[in-house]
Amino acid sequence: MDTTVMFVVSLTAAFVLTSATGSQPSWRQVNKVKLLGFDWENCGKPDAAAVMRTLMVSPDPISIPGEVTAAASGTTSVELAAPLGVNVTLEKEVAGFWVKVPCLEEMGSCHYSDACDVLDQLIPPGQDCPEPLHTYGLPCRCPFKPGSYSLPESDFFLPHMDLPSWLTNGHYRLHGVLGSEEEELGCLKVALSVSSD
Ligand SMILES: *[C@@H]1O[C@H](CO)[C@@H](O)[C@H](O)[C@H]1NC(C)=O
Numbered sequence: 001m002d003t004t005v006m007f008v009v010s011l012t013a014a015f016v017l018t019s020a021t022g023s024q025p026s027w028r029q030v031n032k033v034k035l036l037g038f039d040w041e042n043c044g045k046p047d048a049a050a051v052m053r054t055l056m057v058s059p060d061p062i063s064i065p066g067e068v069t070a071a072a073s074g075t076t077s078v079e080l081a082a083p084l085g086v087n088v089t090l091e092k093e094v095a096g097f098w099v100k101v102p103c104l105e106e107m108g109s110c111h112y113s114d115a116c117d118v119l120d121q122l123i124p125p126g127q128d129c130p131e132p133l134h135t136y137g138l139p140c141r142c143p144f145k146p147g148s149y150s151l152p153e154s155d156f157f158l159p160h161m162d163l164p165s166w167l168t169n170g171h172y173r174l175h176g177v178l179g180s181e182e183e184e185l186g187c188l189k190v191a192l193s194v195s196s197d
Helices: 003-020 115-122
Strands: 033-042 050-058 062-064 066-076 085-094 097-100 147-158 170-180 183-196
Touching (some): 033 050, 050 183, 062 066
Antiparallel strands (some): 033 062, 050 066, 085 170
16 A cells, blocks of 8 residues: 555544544534645655555545545555554644644654554454455555555545544645655655634
8 A cells, every 4th residue: 555545544543543542632523624725745765665656636625524536546666564654744834834733642743653553453454444445455454565556536425523623724734754664665745724614
């Protein structure tokens, strides 16, 4: 699998895990969330092992709750196996400056020591991968063999959700580095804006 999918999955995992362990951050009830201006780029070295090739998300804005369409493809030249570290830096624009959001209860700018472990907790080994991964025969647990992975255009329904209280309206950018034993395997940047009411 590619780096973006890993980030999204590990962030989702962090949400799920914090609510499961009862150490909930304070949540903000919102009726509707809009994600605007989604953009992404690779930030790894030219010879990075794991590279996102394409990533398409629509519509713009994305409404939550609502439907989202996504397609992605990526390659990895090495096997992605445990321990697979992910370092996330999340920044918010405040009065024209980018300010780092700290790691608060597994969300924000956090270091995840092993994304494989997070995936195993989310999708217990032996269980089928969630749709649409299952349909396309895409893996959802480590190890990910070297090769190309492609998710054709797929529709998802994003259910109603509350936001962590620090996730206020504004522009955000996220920088994620995937690594194994001190070696950088891939890097991805994502930008988007959050608007809720
Ligand atoms: C994450 O950051 C820590 C501390 O700076 C560093 O030791 C580790 O190698 C980094 N991991 C990745 C995947 O970049």
